[in-house]
Amino acid sequence: xxxxxxxxxxxxxxxxxxxxxxxxxxxxxxxxxxxxxxxxxxxxxxxxxxxxxxxxxxxxxxxxxxxxxxxxxxxxxxxxxxxxxxxxxxxxxxxxxxxxxxxxxxxxxxxxxxxxxxxxxxxxxxxxxxxxxxxxxxxxxxxxxxxxxxxxxxxxxxxxxxxxxxxxxxxxxxxxxxxxxxxxxxxxxxxxxxxxxxxxxxxxxxxxxxxxxxxxxxxxxxxxxxxxx
Amino acid sequence: xxxxxxxxxxxxxxxxxxxxxxxxxxxxxxxxxxxxxxxxxxxxxxxxxxxxxxxxxxxxxxxxxxxxxxxxxxxxxxxxxxxxxxxxxxxxxxxxxxxxxxxxxxxxxxxxxxxxxxxxxxxxxxxxxxxxxxxxxxxxxxxxxxxxxxxxxxxxxxxxxxxxxxxxxxxxxxxxxxxxxxxxxxxxxxxxxxxxxxxxxxxxxxxxxxxxxxxxxxxxxxxxxxxxxxxxxxxxxxxxxxxxxxxxxxxxxxxxxxxxxxxxxxxxxxxxxxxxxxxxxxxxxxxxxxxxxxxxxxxxxxxxxxxxxxxxxxxxxxxxxxxxxxxxxxxxxxxxx
Numbered sequence: 001x002x003x004x005x006x007x008x009x010x011x012x013x014x015x016x017x018x019x020x021x022x023x024x025x026x027x028x029x030x031x032x033x034x035x036x037x038x039x040x041x042x043x044x045x046x047x048x049x050x051x052x053x054x055x056x057x058x059x060x061x062x063x064x065x066x067x068x069x070x071x072x073x074x075x076x077x078x079x080x081x082x083x084x085x086x087x088x089x090x091x092x093x094x095x096x097x098x099x100x101x102x103x104x105x106x107x108x109x110x111x112x113x114x115x116x117x118x119x120x121x122x123x124x125x126x127x128x129x130x131x132x133x134x135x136x137x138x139x140x141x142x143x144x145x146x147x148x149x150x151x152x153x154x155x156x157x158x159x160x161x162x163x164x165x166x167x168x169x170x171x172x173x174x175x176x177x178x179x180x181x182x183x184x185x186x187x188x189x190x191x192x193x194x195x196x197x198x199x200x201x202x203x204x205x206x207x208x209x210x211x212x213x214x215x216x217x218x219x220x221x222x223x224x225x226x227x228x229x
Numbered sequence: 230x231x232x233x234x235x236x237x238x239x240x241x242x243x244x245x246x247x248x249x250x251x252x253x254x255x256x257x258x259x260x261x262x263x264x265x266x267x268x269x270x271x272x273x274x275x276x277x278x279x280x281x282x283x284x285x286x287x288x289x290x291x292x293x294x295x296x297x298x299x300x301x302x303x304x305x306x307x308x309x310x311x312x313x314x315x316x317x318x319x320x321x322x323x324x325x326x327x328x329x330x331x332x333x334x335x336x337x338x339x340x341x342x343x344x345x346x347x348x349x350x351x352x353x354x355x356x357x358x359x360x361x362x363x364x365x366x367x368x369x370x371x372x373x374x375x376x377x378x379x380x381x382x383x384x385x386x387x388x389x390x391x392x393x394x395x396x397x398x399x400x401x402x403x404x405x406x407x408x409x410x411x412x413x414x415x416x417x418x419x420x421x422x423x424x425x426x427x428x429x430x431x432x433x434x435x436x437x438x439x440x441x442x443x444x445x446x447x448x449x450x451x452x453x454x455x456x457x458x459x460x461x462x463x464x465x466x467x468x469x470x471x472x473x474x475x476x477x478x479x480x481x482x483x484x485x486x487x488x489x490x491x492x493x494x495x496x497x498x499x500x501x502x503x504x505x506x507x508x509x510x511x512x513x514x515x516x517x518x519x520x521x522x523x524x525x526x527x528x529x530x531x532x533x534x535x536x537x538x539x540x541x542x543x544x545x546x547x548x549x550x551x552x553x554x555x556x557x558x559x560x561x562x563x564x565x566x
Contacts, residue, residue, distance in 0.1 A: 049474070051565050072479070079476035089471050103475040105272075108265040150475070 001027045001158055001189035002048060007057035009043050009213075017043040019213045020057070025191060027157060030184035032200045032221075033193040035210035041193040044210070045160055048191075049081060050074045062157065079107055082151030082188075086163035088143045090135045090150075096122070097131040100150045107154060121149040125179065141172040148179060152188075159183055161192045165199060173199055197221075269484065277488035280461075281496070288496065291457050295497025295544065298450045300504035302443035303532070303540055307505070309439060311530045312432050325406055326419040327388040333414035338386040341412060345388070350396040350405045357387040385416060399426070447547060450497070454490050454551025455558075461489055462559050469563045483560060487552050494548020498541040505532055 002025040009018040018040045025031055033041050046052040047059050050066055059066045062080060069077060082103075090099050097118055104114045122128045125145040130138065135146050144164060151159060161180065165173035177192075177199065184190045194200065200207055200221050209217035281288040329338055335358055342354040362384045367376055390409075392402060406420045462469070472482050509529050520527040532540065 049565075075473070075476045075478045075481075077476075078474065083474060089467075089474065091468055091471060093468070102471060105265075105269065106472060106475050106477040106481055108262045108269070110261045110265050111268050113261075 001025055001029070001062060002191065003058075003060040004044075004047075005058040005060070007047065007054045007059055009040075009047065009052060010055040016213050018047075018054075018210075021210075021213075021215045022057075023208055023215060023218055025189055027189050028184055028187045029206065030181060030190040031192070031206040031208055032203070033191055033208050033210070034195055034197070034200060037195065039210040040213045041195075041210055042162065043213075045083075045162055045191075045193055048158075048160060049083060050077055075106075079103070079154065080156050080158060082154075082156040082159040084144070084147050084151045084159070084161035084164045086166040088135075088147040090143060090146055092134060092136045094134075095132050096127065096135050096138070096146050099135055099146055100131075100153050103150060103154045109154070117153055118149075121153040122146075124152070125149045140167050141175075144168065144172075144176060145179075148176070152183060155188075157188060159188050159190045161190070161194075163194055164192060165194065165196060170198070174202065177203055269481070273484040274488045274491075277485050278492055280489065281492050288493075291453065291493055292496035292500050294453050295450050295493060295548070296500025296504055298446040298453070299497055299501035299540065299544055299547075300508070302439060302446055303501055303536070304505050304508055305435075305439040305442065307509075307530055307532060307536065309432065309436055311527065312428075312435075314527075314530070325390040325392065325402065325409065327390065327409055327415055328417045328419070329386045329388070329414050330416040331383075331385050333386065333416075335386055337414050338388060341414070342388055345390065345409070348405075350393055350401065351390050352393040353391040355389045355391075357389060359384045359386050362387060450544075450547050451551040451554065454493050454548050455555040457493065458486050458490055458552045458555035459559050461486060462555065462563065466563055469560070470565045473563075474565050479560070483556050486556050486560070487549060490548040490550070490552020490555075491545055492548070493551075494545040495541065497548065498544025501544065502532065502537055502540055 002023075004021050004023050007018055007021045008016065010016045021040075021044065033044060035041055043052060047054055047066070048061055050069060054067060061077065064077070066077070091102075100118045100121055101114050104117060109117065119128060119131065122131055125148050127138075127142060127145055127149065130142065135143055138146065148161075148164070151161075159180070164180075165176055168176065173196065180190050180192060181203075204220060206219065207217065207221045208215060327341075329341075335356075338356050338358070342356050345351050346354050359382050363376070363382045366384075390405075392405065396402065396405065402420055406418045409415060409418045469482055509531055513529060516527070516529055
């Protein structure tokens, strides 16, 4: 689903955000992306989202090499990727329902179909009763769940999450992680960027660790591996 | 989305099938696509109109700026059309006055009239004897007193020729006048073309000036709308970014702003129409009196249905153009970071 082949990303100011990163993530697989802030997690996600382009190497999403994607085709790639942001990126000038409906409106789903799918997504994250509220009146955890509903409403094969539990307490965090695990069980490839080590260890999933732009660990969380060894 | 599917490799398609029913968008048939395209147009148009209504004062301001800028050339064009119509009216009545020498008698005048009526270029000839001319003068206000000081009647006999409709062009009339001048007993032939030509020349100058002004104001209108839409883009930055993140194409993101420009155009056009109507109503009294003093049937022509449709059409197109320009220049810069 996602494949990085010797990907390097250098910014203009001679700052190298990623150096020769290679890994592959299959469908239905779930992985954590971790590392200190500034280690390159966000850059890696941006490369998948086509918000940035690799300086060298290849990024493949769904088998398609992204470096050849012309600008006008970017929206069509993004429609296959659900993204959950740390700051939700919700719009407070419209209801929860309208926020979640956005990816469907963008892809041209007929209006009557939109209602059905938005409610299905909201049901999944347990917010069906709050569809007519403004997201500003919801708690942080609920807002994050609206963000998740929006990310999965058009059933993308790939789900990215950038620090989705950043501002949440442990109980809410694990609730959200359970949601992600559920998605991966039905075949969605899920990648979660986080620096919450405790969370990663309890989840015991594949973990990619970045340090100063290099991939220094790929496998089960380091703590668990030494525990087993 | 069917297009997109071609670019999407099989790996992704399989994954999609596994994820229950997969990325729904890729399976939407074209008929539904078309329907939702229309639906998005309708929604964009509706939302843009609502936004304008929700900020009535600033919408009205922008609309008025546009309305005033459009009303000015519209009014000038209409005035031009009215002036050209008097020009046309007088040209049709363009007559030749033939003044005979003072010593030429009435018999000679009648004889000339009989001869000239045979001429193909002449439609009608009227003889105005000097006494009759004197009476007419005496009856006009202001002159009667002055005329009493004159001994006798200094006026000559006069023949007034109405040219045949086929010979009403300026050149043909000049030609006819020249021939009449050759006749015996003719003192002067007055062809009242000079003032008509002057009027036409002036109308042409005014017409050019109006066109130049219209062009400048049209550019102004486009700039005003472009600036307003630029501000709208700034204030809806977050929304644009989210739309881009979830896969909104450029045309999807553009649409609401283009409708905003279109609505401003419509509003500006309606206000311009209203302003012209009000201004013409305000002017109609004095203009009527002025025309009366000149014995003219001149009146300001109110915009007809054609003119109104043209005005509204132009306004809408200009609004759309302004929005398109703003969108073209500024929307690309709004990208998720």
